[in-house]
Amino acid sequence: MRGRMPEREAARRAVPVPAVKIHNAEIANLLNRYGVLLEMEGDNPFRVRAYHNAARTIENLPRDVNQMLAEGADLSELPAVGKDLAGKIAAICASGRFDALEKIKKKLPAGVADLTEIPGLGPKRVKAIFKTLKIKSLEELGEAARAGRLRALPRFGEKLEKSIQEALQHRAEREQRWRLATAEQVVAPLLRHLETARGVERVAVAGSYRRRKETVGDIDILVSATDGTDVIERFTRYSEVDAVTAKGETRATVRFTSGLQVDLRVVPSRSYGSALLYFTGSKSHNIALRAMGMKKGLKINEYGAFKGSRWIAGETEADVYAKIGLPYIEPELRENQGELEAARKGSLPHLVTLKDIKGDLHAHTDASDGQQGLETMADAAQARGYAYLAISDHTEHVGIVHGLDAKRLKKQMAEIDRLNARRRDFRLLKSAEVDILADGTLAADPGMLAELDFVVAAIHTKLDLDGKAQTERLIRAMDNPRVNIIAHPTGRLLGAREPIALDMKRLMKAAVERGCHLEVNAQPTRLDLSDAHCRMAKAMGLKLAVSTDAHTADTLDYMRFGIDQARRGWIEPDDVVNTRETMQLLKLLKR
DNA sequence: GCCGTTTTCGGCCCGACTGTTTTCAGTCG
Numbered sequence: 001m002r003g004r005m006p007e008r009e010a011a012r013r014a015v016p017v018p019a020v021k022i023h024n025a026e027i028a029n030l031l032n033r034y035g036v037l038l039e040m041e042g043d044n045p046f047r048v049r050a051y052h053n054a055a056r057t058i059e060n061l062p063r064d065v066n067q068m069l070a071e072g073a074d075l076s077e078l079p080a081v082g083k084d085l086a087g088k089i090a091a092i093c094a095s096g097r098f099d100a101l102e103k104i105k106k107k108l109p110a111g112v113a114d115l116t117e118i119p120g121l122g123p124k125r126v127k128a129i130f131k132t133l134k135i136k137s138l139e140e141l142g143e144a145a146r147a148g149r150l151r152a153l154p155r156f157g158e159k160l161e162k163s164i165q166e167a168l169q170h171r172a173e174r175e176q177r178w179r180l181a182t183a184e185q186v187v188a189p190l191l192r193h194l195e196t197a198r199g200v201e202r203v204a205v206a207g208s209y210r211r212r213k214e215t216v217g218d219i220d221i222l223v224s225a226t227d228g229t230d231v232i233e234r235f236t237r238y239s240e241v242d243a244v245t246a247k248g249e250t251r252a253t254v255r256f257t258s259g260l261q262v263d264l265r266v267v268p269s270r271s272y273g274s275a276l277l278y279f280t281g282s283k284s285h286n287i288a289l290r291a292m293g294m295k296k297g298l299k300i301n302e303y304g305a306f307k308g309s310r311w312i313a314g315e316t317e318a319d320v321y322a323k324i325g326l327p328y329i330e331p332e333l334r335e336n337q338g339e340l341e342a343a344r345k346g347s348l349p350h351l352v353t354l355k356d357i358k359g360d361l362h363a364h365t366d367a368s369d370g371q372q373g374l375e376t377m378a379d380a381a382q383a384r385g386y387a388y389l390a391i392s393d394h395t396e397h398v399g400i401v402h403g404l405d406a407k408r409l410k411k412q413m414a415e416i417d418r419l420n421a422r423r424r425d426f427r428l429l430k431s432a433e434v435d436i437l438a439d440g441t442l443a444a445d446p447g448m449l450a451e452l453d454f455v456v457a458a459i460h461t462k463l464d465l466d467g468k469a470q471t472e473r474l475i476r477a478m479d480n481p482r483v484n485i486i487a488h489p490t491g492r493l494l495g496a497r498e499p500i501a502l503d504m505k506r507l508m509k510a511a512v513e514r515g516c517h518l519e520v521n522a523q524p525t526r527l528d529l530s531d532a533h534c535r536m537a538k539a540m541g542l543k544l545a546v547s548t549d550a551h552t553a554d555t556l557d558y559m560r561f562g563i564d565q566a567r568r569g570w571i572e573p574d575d576v577v578n579t580r581e582t583m584q585l586l587k588l589l590k591r
Numbered sequence: 592g593c594c595g596t597t598t599t600c601g602g603c604c605c606g607a608c609t610g611t612t613t614t615c616a617g618t619c620g
Binding site: 044045046047048049050051053054079080081082083084085119120121122123124125154155156157159160163220245246247248249250251252253263265278279281283286287290291294295297299300301302303 | 609616619620
């Protein structure tokens, strides 16, 4: 669960003006809690669902709700948000509190809603626990489970009580999200293990992994097989499995020793496409899709598209989309963020692919903090079919690496010339990653920069300036006509460091005005810009550089993670500067 | 509470699995 508004703090506030603005995730959390409490109250289940649906919309919104309101946007135009909830959300933003939730909390303490975070505990069981045992927090739940008091409740038993105890113990790791690249390392050998099971036809990973989200919470594996018994057996006996949480004839759930949860589903061949669609999600995309199907008199589920009881499609995802009258929608777009409408109108983007990339614009060598020399990096880039690779070692002033001074950079440029002379259809480009100082000036000799093909500039220090100062710092850097690309603009490290405070819209506008570009850094720990930022850039006509920031030859392969991210941001080949051939690229970068 | 190319009223996804039961309620995705 993400950053939650501390309840007590909200309640303590006397003045209805929030000291700190309330973020999308917190608004979603308030709506979700209210939904849970409503359900415990026995309210209309569809009303309950409406709150959860709206919460999901807000949580996945690429834009900040406060900003939308400030710009006069009508929230009721958002999916699953109607007039009533638009008003409630606006009130939450204005006051920092949700009055309806405060009211219901008098009957049901809000902490009770947290209990539903435990797998196996839904509103019904939590209500029973609260009403009978007066338990209203996870701590109290743990005590009761240890004391064996839960099993006395109707339809509670020893096993459920034990699983609650275990869930409480594993809570921390279960909430962890896994970087996509990390998940890939776990998934690849598992897929090989499953593929050899008897009766298996196809194996695929679905879920957010297939949608290429930057982090995934669990892994969903789909198998089509003539008989699921063997593959499920093999799955639950896999060496990394720590616990089997569910096991049936067509699905199983396990937890790996690493804490990663993996779900496996087995379907017959003719349902492979519909099941892949179903389990790839997002949930929100699926709900909207099924609603469109219903309007055409179709029922869509994981086994296919049905007219009455007659199966009419399901072998491929494209077949199912076609029955709803839609073209195929790429998994990266399936977030119910306008892709269904675009599909209906025939205006889906033609997403950039790895094949469109002609070169990499950010790489290091052992001259600074990379691990290999120019020639090895050039060979690796050429082996990947690239026309160019920009060498952008750090210049001096970055304390953590031994950056290049003017003399060493000059030497590197001469060596690049020598190497280029020996290569056909490939060129090493001369660049540098220059540090942007706190006042926005560059930590490099201007004469030195003039000799480069282009300059990458980035922030590495003073990450804690406020939003205004940070934005102006970057704009000031771009005022320097030598600067072409801002690398890893927000400086975030997934799961480790928050992005710097930044007015991204203002930054992007300034970049467009100056003929600068922002980077989508493909390092799996960065993926910076984010998908939402990519989409913002596209809307503003800002072209992006998708670069690996590789410090070794092997990690030039990280390009695909950058491409994944760009695709999630609706980016097309023309939106990416390094889809250009060498001469066009240099022309485009020229300011 | 949301939504509208069958509808401004009357719908709203539904199948699999578990645990606790002797036939199913609750939860999950």
